[in-house]
Amino acid sequence: MANEAVPTENVFDAPPGQQKAKNTSASRDFKLNNVAGYLFISPWLLAFFLFTFVPMIISLGLAFTNYDTLSQTGEFIGLGNFERMFFEDRRYWNSVKATVTYVSFSVPLRLAVALLVAMLLNSDRRGVYFYRAAYYIPSMIGGSVAVAVLWKQLFGADGLVNAVLAIFGIEAIRWLGHPDYAIWTLIILAAWQFGSPMLIFLAGLRQIPQSLYEAAEIDGAGGLTKFFRITLPLITPIIFFNLIIQMIGAFRAFTQAFIISGGRGSPLDTTLLYAIYLYIRAFNNFQMGYAAAMAWILLLVIAILTGINFLISNRWVYYETDLE
Amino acid sequence: MKISRKLMSLAVLTALLMMTMGVAVQAQDTTLTITWWGSQNRHDRTIEVIELYESLNPEIDIEYEFSGWSDYWTRVNTQAAGGNIACIMQHDYRYLTEWSDRDLLVPLNGLLDSGAIDASGISDSVISSGSVGEDVVGISLGTNSQTFILDADAFEAAGIELPAFDWTYADFESISLQFAEQGIWGMAYGIWDDANLKAPLLSTGQDLYNADGTALGITDSQVLIDYMNMIVGLMDAGAIPTMDLQADISAPGLEGSPIVDGREAMRYQWSNQVVALTTAAGEDRNFVLYPLPRWGEDGVTPNYLKPSMFFSITEGCETIDEAAAFIDWFTNSTEANDILFAERGVPVDADILAYLADQVDPVTAQVFQFIADVSEVAIPVPPADPAGASDVIENVLVPLFVDPVLFGMTTAEDAYPTFEEEANAILAQNAE
Numbered sequence: 001m002a003n004e005a006v007p008t009e010n011v012f013d014a015p016p017g018q019q020k021a022k023n024t025s026a027s028r029d030f031k032l033n034n035v036a037g038y039l040f041i042s043p044w045l046l047a048f049f050l051f052t053f054v055p056m057i058i059s060l061g062l063a064f065t066n067y068d069t070l071s072q073t074g075e076f077i078g079l080g081n082f083e084r085m086f087f088e089d090r091r092y093w094n095s096v097k098a099t100v101t102y103v104s105f106s107v108p109l110r111l112a113v114a115l116l117v118a119m120l121l122n123s124d125r126r127g128v129y130f131y132r133a134a135y136y137i138p139s140m141i142g143g144s145v146a147v148a149v150l151w152k153q154l155f156g157a158d159g160l161v162n163a164v165l166a167i168f169g170i171e172a173i174r175w176l177g178h179p180d181y182a183i184w185t186l187i188i189l190a191a192w193q194f195g196s197p198m199l200i201f202l203a204g205l206r207q208i209p210q211s212l213y214e215a216a217e218i219d220g221a222g223g224l225t226k227f228f229r230i231t232l233p234l235i236t237p238i239i240f241f242n243l244i245i246q247m248i249g250a251f252r253a254f255t256q257a258f259i260i261s262g263g264r265g266s267p268l269d270t271t272l273l274y275a276i277y278l279y280i281r282a283f284n285n286f287q288m289g290y291a292a293a294m295a296w297i298l299l300l301v302i303a304i305l306t307g308i309n310f311l312i313s314n315r316w317v318y319y320e321t322d323l324e
Numbered sequence: 325m326k327i328s329r330k331l332m333s334l335a336v337l338t339a340l341l342m343m344t345m346g347v348a349v350q351a352q353d354t355t356l357t358i359t360w361w362g363s364q365n366r367h368d369r370t371i372e373v374i375e376l377y378e379s380l381n382p383e384i385d386i387e388y389e390f391s392g393w394s395d396y397w398t399r400v401n402t403q404a405a406g407g408n409i410a411c412i413m414q415h416d417y418r419y420l421t422e423w424s425d426r427d428l429l430v431p432l433n434g435l436l437d438s439g440a441i442d443a444s445g446i447s448d449s450v451i452s453s454g455s456v457g458e459d460v461v462g463i464s465l466g467t468n469s470q471t472f473i474l475d476a477d478a479f480e481a482a483g484i485e486l487p488a489f490d491w492t493y494a495d496f497e498s499i500s501l502q503f504a505e506q507g508i509w510g511m512a513y514g515i516w517d518d519a520n521l522k523a524p525l526l527s528t529g530q531d532l533y534n535a536d537g538t539a540l541g542i543t544d545s546q547v548l549i550d551y552m553n554m555i556v557g558l559m560d561a562g563a564i565p566t567m568d569l570q571a572d573i574s575a576p577g578l579e580g581s582p583i584v585d586g587r588e589a590m591r592y593q594w595s596n597q598v599v600a601l602t603t604a605a606g607e608d609r610n611f612v613l614y615p616l617p618r619w620g621e622d623g624v625t626p627n628y629l630k631p632s633m634f635f636s637i638t639e640g641c642e643t644i645d646e647a648a649a650f651i652d653w654f655t656n657s658t659e660a661n662d663i664l665f666a667e668r669g670v671p672v673d674a675d676i677l678a679y680l681a682d683q684v685d686p687v688t689a690q691v692f693q694f695i696a697d698v699s700e701v702a703i704p705v706p707p708a709d710p711a712g713a714s715d716v717i718e719n720v721l722v723p724l725f726v727d728p729v730l731f732g733m734t735t736a737e738d739a740y741p742t743f744e745e746e747a748n749a750i751l752a753q754n755a756e
Binding site: 069070088089090091094156157158174176177178179262263264265266267268269272280281283284285286287 | 394397398401402404405422423426428567568569570571572575714715718719722723724727728731733742746749
């Protein structure tokens, strides 16, 4: 009786050990399910095609031209944009430097803060639901212009941050004007918006069985040992996920930096994030072809870094399923 | 009673048809589109003028769109790319050449010759300032010139004498240093923006760009280097706040300039911003308007009579005659100028200038007088900024020359060759 083909309602219901039949009602149902699925997502699919995919292809084409929006077409200039970008444009490298600085500091900081807060919120105390919502709020309003404007005020010479520092006797720092400090206003803003990774960490932490901690305590493990031996290894998949997502987001950061630096990457190009320089080239100088080239290089870099991350993830990420 | 589907769709269709008919009836008026940038003050005045024109000309319907300066060029460039730019657009010296070179602006020579736009009261130099080559592509809406505004009360309180009208940068430097000793800034910011960097060059017979816009026009770079060193010296002496303070000081904008609350003794503005500044500073202030200083005893006063902005007619406009009539009325009629009241700059038409001179408030009258005084010593208007100028200023001049020098990362002598090389490359590329 084993190995007999069994037609089933749903392809996933086939009893274990028995083959799933081909060309029975099962596979027809499967195809019908597919069609229904595609129909359901067809609005999104259409919008994606029209507003994302097609413009992306056009942008790829534009990257090899000198299109400048004012004339109707651009001329094909081959790799001219890329040559100029890498070899002649000094400001390009300023923006790369600013972006790399931003990503290197803001991503680890944001993840660390998110994990810390998630651990604090990983309790069953009264009111914890309120705190979970409350600490997510900065992230919800984070992308907005209003927050960036307010943030700029906070870090102004007479702003709240300097007032707090003055309590500790630290002299007022010229956050917005000093080239060494301006990028930190952006990095701290990024760290403040830890809500999304925090919630994901929280979900991961909740999945760690309490029995592991109890067993460790019986063996005499202290707080730090529990963290490094139990918590951290078990949430490495979550860390990995958050790392990828946050890194991609950080490379593309624009709004906050645009408002806080006044759209110019000042002072001294230290806050000239890649996306801002792209915007300046595209909309202030109307060099759309050049900006398109910049955008595709960014895509390439993010793709390569994500790929590297995936490759080395085998070394440090432990999935539950690996242990079986 | 159940309404059948066919009946429903018929009803909807009829309703839609009726709506389109209504639109068709309205479309018999001629529609004129116009766009401009400015402050709320300017928006209010311009809209009032437009409504007045519509009431005087009922068959014309004007659709307008306005914005602030920083968003304006992004918007109109997108509109030009999409082919739906307004018929009349406000234009600026910085972009006039670029737009004209790409055939986006209609030459107005024919309209001027025929009198459709009456330019009889406008001087030839003003007409030519709106020209690119032989084509007149913009009608100036007001004359402007740069001014250093000196707070006479502050000078008196500090015991410093006001300089002569034809003062020099050496005078400016020594005055600033004297104020610094008393804890007041000479001038907090502004003298390193691109318009002011041109001043010592123009004073010594050079310009930032050469005559055909293919390269820099700086023949004696030492002038620019010495000018930058002067600013660095003033920063070191405390007469100008250092760069790390600048972001906070310039954040409040025009109405919050340090001269308003006495933290500085002098302020640089374009003459059509004086009224707004004085309004913010208060009525009992004693501001005196000076031209830009000269560079060295042999330098000339680098002021020129700049058109504050233009009205241009865009290519593809189907209502050119109506547009010309509107521009003519805007510039030459007393009814329009009663409302506009020289907000865009000193009127270009001699009759309107005389008409308004009696009616304006003391500050605007002071500005009119200043323009009159400056026009006696002004140099001819330099050619419009060439294509690529905005690229040079934004991506080379400021981040690779001005900022590094003023932040103390390098000296003007060391930074100048980089600036020269990159700027020339951009201008040459754009000239093709």
